[in-house]
Amino acid sequence: MNVVAFPEPGGVWQSVSDQVLEQLGRDTSLARGLPNAAFTDGAFHELEKARLFSRTWSFAAPASSIGDPGDILSVEIAGHPLILVRGHDHEVRAFHNVCPHRGARLVTESRCSRTVLTCPYHAWSYGLDGVLKGRPHYHGHGRHQTACDMAGEDVRLFAVPCRQWHDWVFVNIDGKAPDFESFMAPVEEHFNGYDITQFRRSDQTMAVEFACNWKLAVENYCDFYHVFSVHPALDRMMSPQTRQSMRESGCHLLNGYAFTASGRGIAVDDSGPGLPSQEGIDADLELSTRYAVLFPNFAVNVYPGSIQAVLFEPLAADRTIMRMWFYYVGDAAHASAHAESRDALYREWVELNNEDKDICLRLQEGRACTAYDGGRLAPHWDRGTVHFHRQVAHAIRREGAFAEP
Ligand code: FES
Ligand SMILES: [Fe+2]
Known part of the structure; x- marks a missing residue:
């Protein structure tokens, strides 16, 4: 039996069980929605971040909020701080908001504009495409490293798959959507x-x-x-x-x-x-x-x-x-x-x-209310809700459309 545990309020462990999934698979008139804990429990929400929002194409921002090359927008998707960067080629790219050197947060502003992304800690700098451009004092004090003497090295910001559809930018945190x-x-x-x-x-x-x-x-x-x-x-x-x-x-x-x-x-x-x-x-x-x-x-x-x-x-x-x-x-x-x-x-x-x-x-x-068990649903109207719950259950259980690729 494929069971994913999550705590109910009060600390009692429950699950998105086979039974819950079976009830979600019935005709709408007989179906039951997700149990209450799926709507109230912080631990379930943490599971959603990891298994649902990180797995799928999550909306990040309107592309028009990152209008010009060098524009940077900070967002947080499923608990992951990201930056959306408009490159010189006008493409929007997404990166984790962290410096690959020692892990300092790169950007603290909610929006800004830069020609180069320079980490405030040791001043490693990255192009708008995320590729490392230079590391001051890298070989010892006064002995800088520039793009010319990095042959063979591939240091760059951690990219997140990012796609634009009309004015809307989507990211897929785990790269498995x-x-x-x-x-x-x-x-x-x-x-x-x-x-x-x-x-x-x-x-x-x-x-x-x-x-x-x-x-x-x-x-x-x-x-x-x-x-x-x-x-x-x-x-x-x-x-x-x-x-x-x-x-x-x-x-x-x-x-x-x-x-x-x-x-x-x-x-x-x-x-x-x-x-x-x-x-x-x-x-x-x-x-x-x-x-x-x-x-x-x-x-x-x-x-x-x-x-x-x-x-x-x-x-x-x-x-x-x-x-x-x-x-x-x-x-x-x-x-x-x-x-x-x-x-x-x-x-x-x-x-x-x-x-x-x-x-x-x-x-x-x-x-x-503990008496509420997922509902007595209206066939003409609630079909969409049941489908929505089913997608959430699949994501939490990592099956169906959300199975490991
Ligand atoms: S942590 Fe960013 S340059 Fe060192
Ligand atoms: Fe409404």
Whole structure:
């Protein structure tokens, strides 16, 4: 029996057992979600960092945050301090934020710009590509080593596999994730017909702290069921006929909906100075939106006239920060003539997130109740949640798509 142990609150050891996995494999009406400890226990969260976030392609940052050659952004993924560096060739590379000599942290700023990365301890210097350039006093005081006399040596910063998809940079800490193209293929296909390349990032950003485990924040984001009871404005926007559970594709969850007549007005207000829509978009796509939640914690919503990129960043077992970035079509949509529409859209999201904050807290509080055993689920709506839990269980057990390569 393949059992991975993790402690329940109170120190009792439990497991993502075969039984838990079997319950996750049932039809949604009979399935049970992950046990409470998966949402409350710090030790389980540590396992997630090592086996899930380090194993897969984890979202690191928008590439536009590292705009020019020499720009450096510090991030932390699954507890690993990294730097994202824009090279002279305009490629973004990821490195562990540590000097290979004696292990000093290289960069302490959250963002900075450098032509060379010089370690503050003994001043070893590295190019933006991570390759060692020089070591002062290396052969004794006053006897420096330069790139010319390092023949045969290969000293460089510890690189982390890093890939960019549109404006979004992903890293794979342990280097064992499936190839990036297969990881992205279902998402590419889902957005077929929309042209993401037409979008540019605006200066609107949002950070909202949720008092819940990151999985509950993601599940809630994927839950289209609660719209009718929690989000009155969104409810008016979504055509009832097109509301459904998110469907799985690979490890991701995909969805979309068509706008009601008033909903389209919010998404693409072309009655006045509204948000311009993508050029060349099919008429039916202009009446709908598509969502993709990339496993484990990054989402992209593509509307005809806007994109929201959303990260659910775990801070602790019971705290998550949701970060959002907003994108609009071309240059025209960023002009002051459309400022009112951009602000209105932003306010819609503030409202939505505020409505979700209380629900997420309740979900977390509910996981303290020992009677709750993973749930009595709704077949029409909860299929996506069960799939999401299954991916987490597979990652923790290192099997299925997360088996050792
Ligand atoms: S630790 Fe960085 S140069 Fe010595
Ligand atoms: Fe919600």
